[in-house]
Amino acid sequence: MTKDVITAIEERTSIRKYKKDSVPETIITKILDAARKAPSAGNRQPWKFIVVYNEDVKSKLSDAALKQKFVSSAPVVIVVCAEPETSRKRFGERGENLYCIQDTAAATQNILLAATGYGLGTCWVGAFSESKVKECLELPVSLRPVAMVTVGYPESEEIKRSGRRSLADIVHIIK
Numbered sequence: 539m540t541k542d543v544i545t546a547i548e549e550r551t552s553i554r555k556y557k558k559d560s561v562p563e564t565i566i567t568k569i570l571d572a573a574r575k576a577p578s579a580g581n582r583q584p585w586k587f588i589v590v591y592n593e594d595v596k597s598k599l600s601d602a603a604l605k606q607k608f609v610s611s612a613p614v615v616i617v618v619c620a621e622p623e624t625s626r627k628r629f630g631e632r633g634e635n636l637y638c639i640q641d642t643a644a645a646t647q648n649i650l651l652a653a654t655g656y657g658l659g660t661c662w663v664g665a666f667s668e669s670k671v672k673e674c675l676e677l678p679v680s681l682r683p684v685a686m687v688t689v690g691y692p693e694s695e696e697i698k699r700s701g702r703r704s705l706a707d708i709v710h711i712i713k
């Protein structure tokens with residue numbers, strides 16, 4: 539059973555402790571399929587997704603992510619990469635520096651929500667050395683790693699929800 543999108547938005551929270559159980563590749567494929575359905579400026583789809591199951595590579599990613607140990611403890615790590623040149627060709631500087639980042643962020647959010655829909659826990663990891671990630675994944679120069687997403691079944695059923703600013707604090711309505 540999957541969850542509807544509002545339930546997934548409500549239930550999603552960053553999970554940093556995972557069961558050892560492996561995640562079926564068929565589910566990872568469905569999650570990546572959700573990622574590629576994200577909107578992108580001019581439908582350029584300036585992204586690549588590197589799916590890491592390998593323990594040694596996950597350990598190197600963990601080191602690259604300022605030694606955040608939970609990264610290597612996740613059964614799967616998806617590294618979301620932007621292809622700035624793909625966006626630059628159509629949109630110039632705005633494509634290279636803004637759109638490809640927004641597009642890959644939208645794809646990353648789809649990954650988080652789809653994974654939640656399949657009962658998985660995730661964490662968006664942005665604190666990492668780009669050069670170390672490029673090196674350990676042997677990425678071509680055309681790719682910029684912009685996010686890692688750790689994926690696995692949550693160790694605990696208990697959900698610790700982080701707080702949010704109130705709507706009154708963040709919304710400005712113009713009628």
Ligand SMILES: Cc1cc2nc3c(=O)[nH]c(=O)nc-3n(C[C@H](O)[C@H](O)[C@H](O)COP(=O)(O)O)c2cc1C
Nearest residue numbers: 550551552553554606661662663664665666699700
């Ligand atoms: C761009 C970005 C970078 C993040 N980087 C990290 C990170 O490096 N390590 C980490 O543990 N969580 C990271 N997070 C997760 C946030 O800490 C988390 O989303 C936030 O505290 C809100 O909690 P919630 O996801 O449980 O709602 C990142 C989230 C985003 C969107």
